[in-house]
Each structure stands twice: as C-alpha cells, then as structure tokens.
Amino acid sequence: MNGQNRKDILPGTMVDIVLKSDQKTGKLTSGIVKDILTKSSYHPHGIxxxxTDGQIGRVQSIK
Structure with a gap:
C-alpha cells in the first residue's frame, strides 16, 4: 500500500515516511504511527x- 488513503493507516501501524527535510533526496524513515495529521481521506503525496518518536512526515509505504 502506498500511504495515500487515510483508511489504510491506523495508530500503531508500521510505516515508511519521508521527512520534510528529506523530500529532495527521498530518504525514508521507518517507524510506528502515533497520530494521523491529515484530515482528508486521500492525499496524493501521502498522508x-x-x-511515536515525534518525527513528522508523509507516508510512502505501509509495512
């Protein structure tokens, strides 16, 4: 799954995100979702x- 649909992501889900500072390089960071910040049900660049460690980014893939 690509992380563009809010319904696919729940707190506790293991995901790969791209941080704002890494958007140009595309470097991914893995972690567990604590909060979902996007209110809409879909976002083309990722929810x-x-x-849980406090980092914020857009979901690129769901593990």
Missing part, C-alpha cells in the same frame, strides 16, 4: 503522520 501526514507523527511517529
């Missing part, structure tokens, strides 16, 4: 989430 924005906060990980």
């Amino acid at each position: 924005k989430v906060r990980l």
Whole structure:
C-alpha cells in the first residue's frame, strides 16, 4: 500500500515516511504511527503522520 488513503493507516501501524527535510533526496524513515495529521481521506503525496518518536512526515509505504 502506498500511504495515500487515510483508511489504510491506523495508530500503531508500521510505516515508511519521508521527512520534510528529506523530500529532495527521498530518504525514508521507518517507524510506528502515533497520530494521523491529515484530515482528508486521500492525499496524493501521502498522508501526514507523527511517529511515536515525534518525527513528522508523509507516508510512502505501509509495512
């Protein structure tokens, strides 16, 4: 799954995100979702989430 649909992501889900600072390089960061920050049901660049360690980024893939 590609992380563009909000319904596919729940708190506790393991995901790969791209941080704002890594958008140009595309470097991915893995973690567990704590909060879902995007309110809409779909976002073309990925749903924005906060990980349990506090990092915020857009979901690129769901593990």
